[in-house]
Amino acid sequence: MSRTIVAPSILAANFANLADEIRKVEAAGADWIHCDIMDGHFVDNISFGPAIVDLVRGLTKLPLDVHLMIEHADHYVPRFVKAGANSITVHVEPEAKHDVAKTLQQIRDAGCRVGLTLNPETDFKLVEPYLDKIDMLLVMTVHPGFGGQPFRADQIEKVKRARSLGGDKIDIEVDGGINAETARVSIESGANVLVAGTSIFYAKDYAKAIGELRG
Numbered sequence: 001m002s003r004t005i006v007a008p009s010i011l012a013a014n015f016a017n018l019a020d021e022i023r024k025v026e027a028a029g030a031d032w033i034h035c036d037i038m039d040g041h042f043v044d045n046i047s048f049g050p051a052i053v054d055l056v057r058g059l060t061k062l063p064l065d066v067h068l069m070i071e072h073a074d075h076y077v078p079r080f081v082k083a084g085a086n087s088i089t090v091h092v093e094p095e096a097k098h099d100v101a102k103t104l105q106q107i108r109d110a111g112c113r114v115g116l117t118l119n120p121e122t123d124f125k126l127v128e129p130y131l132d133k134i135d136m137l138l139v140m141t142v143h144p145g146f147g148g149q150p151f152r153a154d155q156i157e158k159v160k161r162a163r164s165l166g167g168d169k170i171d172i173e174v175d176g177g178i179n180a181e182t183a184r185v186s187i188e189s190g191a192n193v194l195v196a197g198t199s200i201f202y203a204k205d206y207a208k209a210i211g212e213l214r215g
Contacts, residue, residue, distance in 0.1 A: 004183075004214045005193040007032035007065050008206075009175070010056065011047060012147050012197030021201065022059045028206035032065045032087075034175070034195045036144075037080070039070035042096055043145035050076075050083040057084030065089070065195075067117065067175070069144045071096060074103045081110040089115025089138050089173075092126045104133050115173070119143060124158050134170060136193065137162045141186070142176030147197045151177025156189045163190025180212040187215065 008030050013021040022033060033056060038047040057064060063086035070076060073090040075098075080088055088107045092100055100116070107114045117138035118127050127137060139158045142149035155174075162172050174186045175195035183194050194213050203209035 007034040009197035053083040087113035136171040
């Protein structure tokens with residue numbers, strides 16, 4: 001495996017100084033910028049949409065890792081592609097209300113990296129049929145919707161299972177409660193992409209925080 005990828009989640013950034021925040025994490029060694037898209041339906045929160053992703057695209061050359069926590073992702077994929085997403089991750093749960101296989105192909109055809117994710121309470125068996133169709137599996141280590149939640153260690157078995165089945169062909173991303181300690185556990189279990197919000201943006205030294213995540 002190559003070095004661990006760190007993707008700061010701007011959900012935890014100071015939006016009054018978003019441009020400065022993005023420039024600071026880029027200078028501090030971030031690999032990707034993670035964008036959490038919430039619609040108030042699939043998850044009980046509302047964040048931001050394509051307009052903010054487009055704004056972020058103009059602020060950095062880092063890859064934009066977009067996580068769609070929304071219903072009918074297939075309807076919105078073209079808008080996030082146009083906004084500058086490099087990677088788009090969608091949910092496998094029926095509540096997301098889309099044809100998973102078709103949406104994954106839609107993302108692939110648009111030229112983006114293809115991601116799939118599952119909530120903590122979702123059986124891993126739901127993603128298994130798609131592992132050969134994706135570039136990245138995101139294992140949610142909190143229930144999606146709000147930042148600052150504690151890490152759910154019971155999800156580590158999914159990380160191990162994903163690495164066992166996917167080998168080195170796919171990236172394994174973890175998101176939720178990621179700090180220096182939980183990052184180490186995740187990496188040891190097979191994760192190679194770390195999404196971190198509060199542990200980076202609430203830190204005094206972004207470069208130190210990112211370095212500590214890599215171990």
